[in-house]
Structure formats: structure tokens, C-alpha cells
Amino acid sequence: MSTKKLLILPGDGIGPEVMREVARVTAWLSRKRNIAFEIDEDLVGGASLAEYGVPIRDEVVEKARAADAVLFGSVGDPAWSHVGFDKRPEVAILKLRQELGLFANLRPAKVFDALVDASTLKSDVIKGLDIMIVRETVGGIYFGEPRGIETLPNGEKRGINTEVYTTSEIERVARVAFDLARKRNNSVCSVEKCNVMESGLLWKEVVTDLHAREYSDVKLSHMLADNCAMQLVRNPAQFDVIVTGNLFGDLLSDLASMLTGSLGMLPSATLGAVQEDGRRPALYEPIHGSAPDIAGQGIANPIAQILSFAMLLRYSFDLQAEADMIEAAVAAVLATGLRTADIMSPGLARVGTDVMGEAIVREL
Amino acid sequence: MSTKKLLILPGDGIGPEVMREVARVTAWLSRKRNIAFEIDEDLVGGASLAEYGVPIRDEVVEKARAADAVLFGSVGDPAWSHVGFDKRPEVAILKLRQELGLFANLRPAKVFDALVDASTLKSDVIKGLDIMIVRETVGGIYFGEPRGIETLPNGEKRGINTEVYTTSEIERVARVAFDLARKRNNSVCSVEKCNVMESGLLWKEVVTDLHAREYSDVKLSHMLADNCAMQLVRNPAQFDVIVTGNLFGDLLSDLASMLTGSLGMLPSATLGAVQEDGRRPALYEPIHGSAPDIAGQGIANPIAQILSFAMLLRYSFDLQAEADMIEAAVAAVLATGLRTADIMSPGLARVGTDVMGEAIVREL
Ligand SMILES: CC(C)[C@H](C(=O)O)[C@@H](O)C(=O)O
Ligand SMILES: CC(C)[C@H](C(=O)O)[C@@H](O)C(=O)O
Numbered sequence: 001m002s003t004k005k006l007l008i009l010p011g012d013g014i015g016p017e018v019m020r021e022v023a024r025v026t027a028w029l030s031r032k033r034n035i036a037f038e039i040d041e042d043l044v045g046g047a048s049l050a051e052y053g054v055p056i057r058d059e060v061v062e063k064a065r066a067a068d069a070v071l072f073g074s075v076g077d078p079a080w081s082h083v084g085f086d087k088r089p090e091v092a093i094l095k096l097r098q099e100l101g102l103f104a105n106l107r108p109a110k111v112f113d114a115l116v117d118a119s120t121l122k123s124d125v126i127k128g129l130d131i132m133i134v135r136e137t138v139g140g141i142y143f144g145e146p147r148g149i150e151t152l153p154n155g156e157k158r159g160i161n162t163e164v165y166t167t168s169e170i171e172r173v174a175r176v177a178f179d180l181a182r183k184r185n186n187s188v189c190s191v192e193k194c195n196v197m198e199s200g201l202l203w204k205e206v207v208t209d210l211h212a213r214e215y216s217d218v219k220l221s222h223m224l225a226d227n228c229a230m231q232l233v234r235n236p237a238q239f240d241v242i243v244t245g246n247l248f249g250d251l252l253s254d255l256a257s258m259l260t261g262s263l264g265m266l267p268s269a270t271l272g273a274v275q276e277d278g279r280r281p282a283l284y285e286p287i288h289g290s291a292p293d294i295a296g297q298g299i300a301n302p303i304a305q306i307l308s309f310a311m312l313l314r315y316s317f318d319l320q321a322e323a324d325m326i327e328a329a330v331a332a333v334l335a336t337g338l339r340t341a342d343i344m345s346p347g348l349a350r351v352g353t354d355v356m357g358e359a360i361v362r363e364l
Numbered sequence: 365m366s367t368k369k370l371l372i373l374p375g376d377g378i379g380p381e382v383m384r385e386v387a388r389v390t391a392w393l394s395r396k397r398n399i400a401f402e403i404d405e406d407l408v409g410g411a412s413l414a415e416y417g418v419p420i421r422d423e424v425v426e427k428a429r430a431a432d433a434v435l436f437g438s439v440g441d442p443a444w445s446h447v448g449f450d451k452r453p454e455v456a457i458l459k460l461r462q463e464l465g466l467f468a469n470l471r472p473a474k475v476f477d478a479l480v481d482a483s484t485l486k487s488d489v490i491k492g493l494d495i496m497i498v499r500e501t502v503g504g505i506y507f508g509e510p511r512g513i514e515t516l517p518n519g520e521k522r523g524i525n526t527e528v529y530t531t532s533e534i535e536r537v538a539r540v541a542f543d544l545a546r547k548r549n550n551s552v553c554s555v556e557k558c559n560v561m562e563s564g565l566l567w568k569e570v571v572t573d574l575h576a577r578e579y580s581d582v583k584l585s586h587m588l589a590d591n592c593a594m595q596l597v598r599n600p601a602q603f604d605v606i607v608t609g610n611l612f613g614d615l616l617s618d619l620a621s622m623l624t625g626s627l628g629m630l631p632s633a634t635l636g637a638v639q640e641d642g643r644r645p646a647l648y649e650p651i652h653g654s655a656p657d658i659a660g661q662g663i664a665n666p667i668a669q670i671l672s673f674a675m676l677l678r679y680s681f682d683l684q685a686e687a688d689m690i691e692a693a694v695a696a697v698l699a700t701g702l703r704t705a706d707i708m709s710p711g712l713a714r715v716g717t718d719v720m721g722e723a724i725v726r727e728l
Contacts, residue, residue, distance in 0.1 A: 076559065090559045120597060125484045141505075141527060142560055149562050156531040159566030163505060163527065167520040193611070195440065195454045196506055198513050202523030227653070229593070229615045230622040233484055247557070251593045251615055258594040289591075 004317050006037040007067035009060070012046030012080075012089055013290025014300035015073025021302035021357030022071065022309050025326065028361050033322060040067070044096075045075025045089035045290070055080075056092040061099050065281070069316035070096070071309055072285035077292055093285075097137045100281040102270040103169070104176040105135040105249065107287055109236070109256035112265060114334040118343045119261025126236060131256055132184065133242045134177040135249025137270055139169045140199075142246045163199045165245065170206040172273065177243035178215040185240035187219040191228045191248055203245065225252070232256055257287045264288055264301030264342040265330075267308035269315055282316045284308040294341075298352045301340035303330055306360060329363035368681050370401040371431035373424070376410030376444075376453055377654025378664035379437025385666035385721030386435065386673045389690065392725050397686060404431070408460075409439025409453035409654070419444075420456040425463050429645070433680035434460065435673055436649035441656055457649075461501045464645040466634040467533070468540040469499040469613065471651055473600070473620035476629060478698040482707045483625025490600060495620055496548065497606045498541040499613025501634055503533045504563075506610045527563045529609065534570040536637065541607035542579040548604055551583040555592045555608040555616065564589075567609065589616070596620055621651045628652055628665030628706040629694075631672035633679060646680045648672040658705075662716045665704035667694055670724060693727035 010019035029035045042060045043051055055075070064070050075089040096102065111119070111129040119126050144162030151157055174190070181188045190207040192200030204222055211220045223231065225248045231238060232252065236259055244252060257266045266288070272281035286304030294300055307330060314323035337348045338359055344350050351359070374383035393399045406424045407415055419439070428434050439453040460466065475483070475493040483490050508526030515521055538554070545552045554571040556564030568586055575584045587595065589612045595602060596616065600623055608616060621630045630652070636645035650668030658664055671694060678687035701712045702723055708714050715723070 081559075085562065085565060088559060094560070120486055120489045120599075121484050122486055144524075147562055149566050152530070157566055157570075158528060158530045159561075159563035160508075161527040161561045161563045163525040164522060166516070166522045193614070195445075195452060196458070196614075197523075197525045198449065198511055199523035199525045201449060202513050202521055206521075226614045226618040229619040230627070233597070233619060233622040235484075247611075248615075250557070250590045251612075254590040255593040255597060255619065258597040263594070 003036065003038045004069070005067045006039050007063050007070045008039060008041040009044045009070060009072050010041070010047070011044050011073035011075040011092065011290060012077040013074055013292045013295040015045070015075070015290055016047070017295070017298065017300050017353050018286070018302040018305040019073045021353060021360070022305055024357050024361045025306060025309060025364075028364055029322060032364070035319065035322065044092035046077030046080050048092065049080050049083065049087065049089060055087060055089050056095055061095060064096055064283075065100060068279065069312050070283040071312055072096070072283050073305065074286065074288065074290035076290040079292075094142065096283060097270060098143060100283070101138060101272040102281060102283055103136060103138045103272060104173050105137045105268060105270040106180070107133040107135060107253040107257065107268045108266060109133065109253070109260050110262070110266065111260045112262050112331070112334065114331070115260075115262050115265065115343050117261070117345045119259060121259055121261070126259055126261070129236055129260060131236060131239045131242065132180055133244070133249060133253040133256055134173060134180065135253055136169065136173040136245050139165055140246035163197065163247070165199050165203060167202070167206050170203050171210050174207045174210050174243055176271070177241050178211070178218050181218050181241040186217070187221070187240040189221045189223050189228070189239055189242050191223050191225050191242055191244040191252065193225045193248070195224060207243070228252055229255060232259060253287070262343065264340065265303045265307065267304055267311045269311050280316075282312070284312040298354065299341050300353050301342050302353050302357045306330065306357070325364055326360075329360045332363045333359045367400065367402045368433070369431045370403045371427050371434045372403060372405040373408045373434060373436050374405070374411070375408050375437035375439040375456065375654060376441040377438055377656045377659040379409070379439065379654055380411070381659070381662065381664050381717050382650070382666040382669040383437045385717060385724070386669055388721050388725045389670060389673060389728075392728055393686060396728070399683065399686065408456035410441030410444050412456065413444050413447065413451065413453060419451060419453050420459055425459060428460055428647075429464060432643065433676050434647040435676055436460070436647050437669065438650065438652065438654035440654040443656075458506065460647060461634060462507060464647070465502060465636040466645060466647055467500060467502045467636060468537050469501040469632060469634040470544070471497040471499060471617040471621065471632045472630060473497065473617070473624050474626070474630065475624045476626050476695070476698065478695070479624075479626045479629065479707050481625070481709045483623060485623055485625070490623055490625070493600055493624060495600060495603045495606065496544055497608070497613060497617040497620055498537060498544065499617055500533065500537040500609050501613075503529055504610035527561065527611070529563050529567060531566070531570050534567050535574050538571045538574050538607055540635070541605050542575070542582050545582050545605040550581070551585070551604040553585045553587050553592070553603055553606050555587050555589050555606055555612055557589045557612070559588060571607070592616055593619060596623060617651070626707065628704065629667045629671065631668055631675045633675050644680075646676070648676040662718065663705050664717050665706050666717050666721045670694065670721070689728055693724045696727045697723045
């Protein structure tokens with residue numbers, strides 16, 4: 001295999017702490033499996049603001065473009081919220097998504113058997129749950145123009161954002177959802193607010209048309225976003241793949257992952273379009289955020305970051321055996337009863353970030 | 365007391381069925397408590413479309429404006445979704461909110477002790493839960509311009525909606541939230557997505573300023589909407605009053621009410637500004653929708669509609685004793701073990717809409 005270029009961007013908050021545990025895994029891969037990557041690492045988010053005064057340098061965007069895959073930590077340190085809207089830490093991930101055209105964010109909400117009790121939902125409602133949310137990530141209200149805050153003649157201010165979706169933007173993300181469904185339980189639920197928003201009406205039309213044209217073998221349903229929020233609580237097992245826009249996807253995927261009780265366990269992938277040279281831009285990151293409230297304490301769960309790396313090995317580097325091994329090691333460690341604070345249950349052994357990381361590598 | 369004008373708008377779906385049970389309560393009030401209202405009733409939503417070809421007639425809007433309070437059922441019959449965006453059933457409620465300036469939707473998410481088991485959440489997480497969500501309802505992306513679907517030169521379509529909030533729109537709804545908090549647990553959480561949207565940034569600024577100027581005795585916190593969706597599942601009891609915009613409020617209030625396991629039990633009020641003549645426009649409606657899947661089967665839970673009427677008596681007509689009596693009757697009937705399908709638990713008696721309504725009036 002030709003050397004694969006991997007860019008590691010730990011970010012701020014707990015990002016650097018949990019990323020450190022991935023380094024144990026890459027070290028193990030090179031030592032025991034003779035797999036070496038060309039690894040580069042750089043600063044983004046609060047860490048980049050501290051060093052360079054910007055949330056992400058153009059140079060880092062270019063490195064990401066040149067890499068075969070990006071492993072991202074998390075950004076959002078509120079210590080930087082005063083520097084202004086264009087310089088907030090979050091710009092790092094938003095810019096990477098847009099510059100690399102990473103339009104499809106795949107967010108699994110999966111319950112790990114060993115962790116059923118860590119959920120606030122009753123175990124019969126979530127046991128075995130395995131949903132995949134496909135969220136559009138380069139369009140919608142996140143990037144639409146006009147946007148901004150203006151001062152009106154009467155001295156009042158007015159904040160504006162614009163939700164925009166075009167046929168092709170909707171089609172390409174719906175395609176990702178339908179293709180995924182075919183490998184899963186063959187069912188897609190498309191979520192919008194077509195009873196209030198024309199952008200949602202177009203969303204529904206485009207998904208319906210694409211389905212009729214190319215995916216009529218897949219079961220398709222439609223749901224309003226408010227109802228979806230309720231149904232995720234009432235009976236999440238009714239879903240297989242959910243496809244939705246950027247803003248609804250932000251709320252619904254966080255909600256869905258919290259249902260599992262395993263938020264600190266869940267990885268995600270954000271994919272772009274396959275390029276002419278056959279490469280496909282891809283960024284992998286935990287579903288959890290930068291958790292500034294627990295940053296620096298060594299208690300964050302590194303599993304979502306490690307599983308994001310496993311997902312990267314599987315999807316971007318085609319290292320199936322190694323991805324399987326890492327996932328199995330995580331399951332084995334959980335079975336021994338080790339738990340970080342976020343997934344703690346009475347009677348089990350509470351450990352910190354590094355002990356969890358070490359234990360996983362020892363199981364490899 | 366001068367005769368109070370009440371406008372009843374049952375709507376479509378289960379609306380008319382559950383509203384029929386309110387008629388038993390008004391009959392009882394006039395028979396036993398000698399309280400008569402000037403009651404008018406009219407069609408909205410699917411029912412109005414069937415009769416008049418429009419979701420709401422201007423005449424009905426004028427009746428609502430002239431009434432002392434409006435009791436609304438629900439609208440959203442999907443049988444009418446083909447008639448076009450401007451004629452969908454939902455226009456009825458959207459138009460009433462906007463024409464009457466009903467800007468503050470108060471949505472309690474309250475767990476009834478007798479129903480703790482009906483929730484999909486573990487009982488220790490939700491027992492005693494009592495949150496109030498204050499949702500802005502005449503602004504934001506629901507009404508912002510420009511909006512629509514346009515065809516681009518290349519044949520693609522483009523759907524657009526605009527989120528807009530001004531200082532005064534944010535202030536007046538935040539005021540409602542702070543005032544409510546003072547009568548509750550004195551704590552407000554303001555929810556937006558200020559790390560992505562300038563309208564959210566302005567929201568946060570305006571709420572912060574108003575708090576500093578006039579409500580510094582109330583505890584204020586800020587939360588991102590995606591985090592709020594998670595926190596509602598993780599630990600809903602951390603909230604007292606939540607204040608948020610139209611779209612986030614739509615999802616978060618439905619989510620919060622589903623947590624309680626008592627969706628079919630929860631009433632809501634939508635209030636306008638106090639007028640020069642001292643009147644305050646107000647509309648009361650259940651939190652649940654028109655539930656087309658169970659409409660016409662006589663199995664819908666009428667309690668949310670009856671409790672919406674009790675809320676109306678309390679807030680618009682100052683009939684505290686009667687409101688108390690109705691709420692007590694509902695609690696008493698639940699204590700006897702009667703349940704509609706939505707709140708059924710093993711071993712209890714499952715009844716239909718009318719038996720539930722009769723039982724409540726018998727307890728009065
Ligand atoms: C950090 C933030 C900009 C981001 C988003 O809103 O997309 C995050 O919440 C996410 O879901 O990845
Ligand atoms: C019927 C619909 C337009 C409405 C809304 O989205 O506001 C409903 O979901 C609600 O929450 O009252």
C-alpha cells in the first residue's frame with residue numbers, strides 16, 4: 001500500500017486529551033502491524049487562536065485538502081467567544097466542511113450492549129438501537145446569504161440568516177442515505193419542516209423524486225422535524241437511516257446519540273464527493289463536543305475518538321482487519337467493567353482518559 | 365362578570381373529537397356554576413378547506429380578534445397537503461398567531477405522578493419534572509422574507525427561507541420568560557445557536573442585556589440548541605424556564621413534552637401583548653397535533669384539550685376556582701386508573717375519548 005497521508009487536528013477542550021490516546025493506537029499499528037502513515041498534526045479552534053490568532057490557518061485547510069483523511073478532535077472553547085463571530089473556534093470545522101466539500105455527515109446512534117444502563121431511557125426502548133443519521137453539512141442556514149446583524153434606523157438591531165437548499169445539494173446527500181440504507185435495513189426517513197418552510201417543501205419533493213427514479217427498492221418515509229424529535233424519544237427503534245438538513249441534523253443527531261447513553265462512545269464521518277483522481281475527502285470526528293467543563297481533568301472518554309480513527313481506517317484506508325481489531329478491543333475493555341465517568345454505572349471501575357486508552361491498546 | 369366571548373376552533377384530525385369533550389365541561393359550568401359564555405364555533409384547517417376551500421376565512425380571524433379567548437384544537441390533515449403551500453391546513457394556526465400578535469407560546473412539560481410509567485425515560489430522571497418552555501411564535505424563520513422556491517437558469521430549483529429577529533421581538537418574549545421564572549424557580553435558560561447563526565448571536569446579546577437591566581434577580585444561563593436537545597434527555601430536571609425562538613422552540617418543546625410520557629395531557633397558551641383597552645389576545649391549544657393516524661377512531665386523549673380550557677379559564681377569564689376543579693377532576697380520574705391508549709400502562713383500564721370525557725365531568 002502506498003503511504004497514506006493522515007492529518008490530525010486535536011482542536012481545543014478535551015480534543016487534545018482524547019487524541020493523545022489515538023497516538024497509542026497508531027504506535028501499536030506501526031509496531032505490531034507494520035502499518036505506517038505519514039502523519040501530520042496541526043492546531044485548530046481555541047488552540048490555533050492562542051498560537052496564531054485565527055481559528056484555522058489557510059495552510060491547515062490546504063494540508064487537509066492534500067491529506068487522504070483528516071482525524072478531527074473538537075472545537076468550541078468558550079474562552080474565545082469574545083474574539084468575534086468570524087474568529088470563533090467553530091469556524092475551524094465549518095471551514096473544513098465547506099472548503100473540502102464535506103457534505104454528508106454520517107452519525108450513528110448505536111447502543112453498546114454493555115452500556116444499556118448508562119442511558120436515561122428504559123432499556124427495552126433502546127436495547128440494540130442502531131440508527132444512522134445522515135446530516136447535510138455544507139448548506140442550509142449554516143452558510144446561506146444574506147446573513148449578519150444590522151442596525152435599523154430606529155436604533156434596533158436585526159439578526160438575519162438564510163436557509164437555502166438547491167435540488168443538487170439535496171440529491172447528493174439523499175443518495176448517500178439511500179446507498180447506506182441498502183446496506184442496512186433498507187429504510188430511509190427524510191426529515192424537514194415542509195408545513196412551514198419552502199426549503200423543506202423542496203427537500204421533500206427532491207427526495208421523493210430521486211427515490212422514484214433510482215431507489216424505489218428502499219422504503220422511504222417523510223417526517224416533520226418536530227415529530228421526529230418526539231419519535232426519537234417515543235420509539236427510536238422505528239428508524240433505520242434518517243436524512244435531514246444541516247440545522248435539524250445538528251439537533252436530531254445530538255438528541256439521538258444522547259438516547260444511547262453512549263455519547264462519549266460515538267464516532268462520525270463526514271464525506272465529500274469522489275474526485276476525478278478517485279480520492280474522496282473525508283473527516284472523522286467524535287460526536288461529542290469539546291466539553292470545556294471537563295477539559296484538562298483527564299477524565300474524558302477517549303473511545304469516540306479512537307472509534308473515529310477505526311472508522312477512518314475502515315472507510316478511507318480500507319484497513320478492515322485493523323478497524324475490526326480496534327472495535328473488538330473497545331468491546332473487550334467495556335466487558336471487563338472499565339468505565340470513564342460519562343458511562344459509569346454503580347459497581348464498575350471508574351478510570352480516567354489514559355487508563356482507558358492504555359487498556360484498549362493492551363487488548364489489541 | 366360581563367359575558368365573556370369564547371371562540372372555539374376544533375380544526376381537523378382528532379381536534380373535533382377531543383373538543384366535543386370540552387362541550388361537556390362548558391355545559392356543566394353553565395348548569396352547576398351558573399357560568400355562561402358567549403360561545404361561537406367555526407371551522408379551521410382541513411375542516412375549513414373541505415367547506416370553504418381555504419384553511420381559515422378572514423371572518424374567522426376577525427372573530428378571533430373580537431373574542432376574549434380562543435380555544436383551538438389542532439390542524440394538519442395530510443389529506444390537504446396537495447392543495448398547495450398557501451392553502452395547507454397549518455396556515456390556520458400560523459395566521460392566527462401572526463394576525464393576533466400571539467408572540468409567546470407557553471408550553472409546560474410536566475410529569476403527572478400517575479403517569480410516570482408512561483414515559484420511555486427512567487422514572488428517577490423525570491419524576492416531578494416541571495419545565496416551562498417559552499417559544500417565540502410570530503417571528504424567526506416561520507415568517508421571514510424572502511421565502512419561496514425559485515427555478516435557476518440551469519433548471520435546478522432553490523428553496524429559501526429567512527430567519528429574522530429584531531431587538532424588540534427578542535425582548536418581549538424574554539420578558540415573558542423572566543416574569544414566569546419569578547413565579548417559578550427563578551431560573552431562565554436562553555437557547556440559540558450563536559456559534560453558527562448571527563440571529564442567535566443577537567438573541568443572546570439582547571437577552572443578556574435585558575437581564576442585566578431589569579431581571580438580575582433571576583438566574584440566567586445560555587445554551588446551544590443542539591446541547592439543549594441533549595440535556596433535555598440527559599437531565600431535564602436542570603431546567604426551569606427555557607426561552608427560545610420559533611423553530612428551535614418547535615422541536616425542543618415537542619421533545620420536552622414527549623419526555624413526560626404525557627403528551628396527550630399537556631395544554632399550552634399563546635399570548636399577545638396587553639392592548640390599550642386592557643385585553644390580552646390569547647389562544648389555548650393542546651401540545652399534541654391533529655394525529656391523523658388515529659383520527660375518527662374515538663381513542664384520542666381529550667385531557668390536553670380539557671386542560672387547555674382550564675388554562676383559558678385561569679388566565680383569560682380569571683376563573684381560578686373552576687380551573688382548579690377541572691384540574692383536580694383530571695387527577696382524580698387518573699387516580700381511578702382510567703387511561704386512554706397513549707398513556708396506557710399494564711393492568712389499568714383502557715377507555716376511549718368519550719368515556720374519559722364523561723368520567724372527568726362526573727368527578728367535577
Ligand atoms: C461546532 C459546531 C459548529 C458544530 C455544528 O453546529 O455543526 C457541532 O455542533 C457539530 O454538530 O458538529
Ligand atoms: C402546525 C404547525 C404549523 C405548528 C408549528 O410548527 O408551529 C405546530 O407544530 C406547533 O408546534 O404548534
